[in-house]
Amino acid sequence: MEVVTPPGWCEHGVNTETVPDDLFSVRATRVFLSRHIQLFAYDPRPIIDVLRRHKPHIIDMDHEPYSIPCAEIVTLRNIYAPGTPIVMQSAQNILRKYPPPFAYLEKRALRQIAAAYICNQDARKVLQAKGFRKPIRLVPFGVDLDLFPFSERTNKDVLTIGYVGRLLPAKGIALLADALVRLKDEKWQLVVVGDGVERVSIERKLSEAGLMKRVVFAGAVPYESVPRYFREMDILVVPTITTKKIREQFGRVIVEAMASGVPVIGS
Numbered sequence: 001m002e003v004v005t006p007p008g009w010c011e012h013g014v015n016t017e018t019v020p021d022d023l024f025s026v027r028a029t030r031v032f033l034s035r036h037i038q039l040f041a042y043d044p045r046p047i048i049d050v051l052r053r054h055k056p057h058i059i060d061m062d063h064e065p066y067s068i069p070c071a072e073i074v075t076l077r078n079i080y081a082p083g084t085p086i087v088m089q090s091a092q093n094i095l096r097k098y099p100p101p102f103a104y105l106e107k108r109a110l111r112q113i114a115a116a117y118i119c120n121q122d123a124r125k126v127l128q129a130k131g132f133r134k135p136i137r138l139v140p141f142g143v144d145l146d147l148f149p150f151s152e153r154t155n156k157d158v159l160t161i162g163y164v165g166r167l168l169p170a171k172g173i174a175l176l177a178d179a180l181v182r183l184k185d186e187k188w189q190l191v192v193v194g195d196g197v198e199r200v201s202i203e204r205k206l207s208e209a210g211l212m213k214r215v216v217f218a219g220a221v222p223y224e225s226v227p228r229y230f231r232e233m234d235i236l237v238v239p240t241i242t243t244k245k246i247r248e249q250f251g252r253v254i255v256e257a258m259a260s261g262v263p264v265i266g267s
Contacts, residue, residue, distance in 0.1 A: 006031045038067040051080040062089045065109035066102040085114035091249040093122035119250045145258045150261040154231045159188045163234035164253045167196030170246040172239030181209045193229050196219040230260040238266035
């Protein structure tokens with residue numbers, strides 16, 4: 001098995017980098033056109049090379065059906081590995097209609113993709129509403145129990161409330177700040193792991209309430225460092241706000257916290 005992926009990504013100010021894996025080969029390839037997760041295109045040459053060398057029995061694609069990278073992979077499959085089935089991972093849990101050419105790309109992909117696996121049941125409803133009648137299986141995201149083992153809390157002096165994730169309006173961090181202002185007479189501290197555009201406004205709100213001394217902003221940290229912060233937390237709060245455009249698709253941090261023994265309050 002070989003994985004083809006971008007060499008890295010920056011989303012909402014948070015950088016990630018591709019890393020090797022001890023189970024399969026990971027091949028980083030350049031991307032073009034855009035830094036938007038649905039609008040970029042791969043350098044096709046590494047994908048063509050992989051298809052020619054492996055003559056794969058199956059292609060596993062982690063892109064939504066309306067996206068440009070999906071259209072590219074389907075096209076390259078048709079040329080260099082015709083007949084090889086493609087299975088698609090989809091997390092889109094809000095039914096949307098897309099403008100041209102994305103509506104066409106979506107219909108084309110759903111005609112040619114052999115099966116899909118999803119991380120939430122709403123994604124099944126969306127695919128079926130789009131006319132997808134092929135096999136769909138629910139496959140929730142897993143947890144590395146070696147990286148996120150159950151552990152005792154390291155901070156037992158004060159109730160430690162945690163937040164792990166990007167600091168974006170839809171993630172509900174402002175809602176958490178409002179709740180903590182209302183709880184200012186209780187004994188607690190807050191640990192925020194992550195960064196984003198909402199940090200300034202949250203700092204201002206907590207500062208105006210005289211609560212900044214009870215808050216630790218750890219910033220964006222490497223993924224491998226997250227378990228250390230879980231050991232400090234008594235509760236993890238994931239206050240994502242559901243809107244017409246955004247709904248929590250899975251909440252990977254929720255199951256990672258639960259595996260670590262941290263109770264979760266989430267939406």
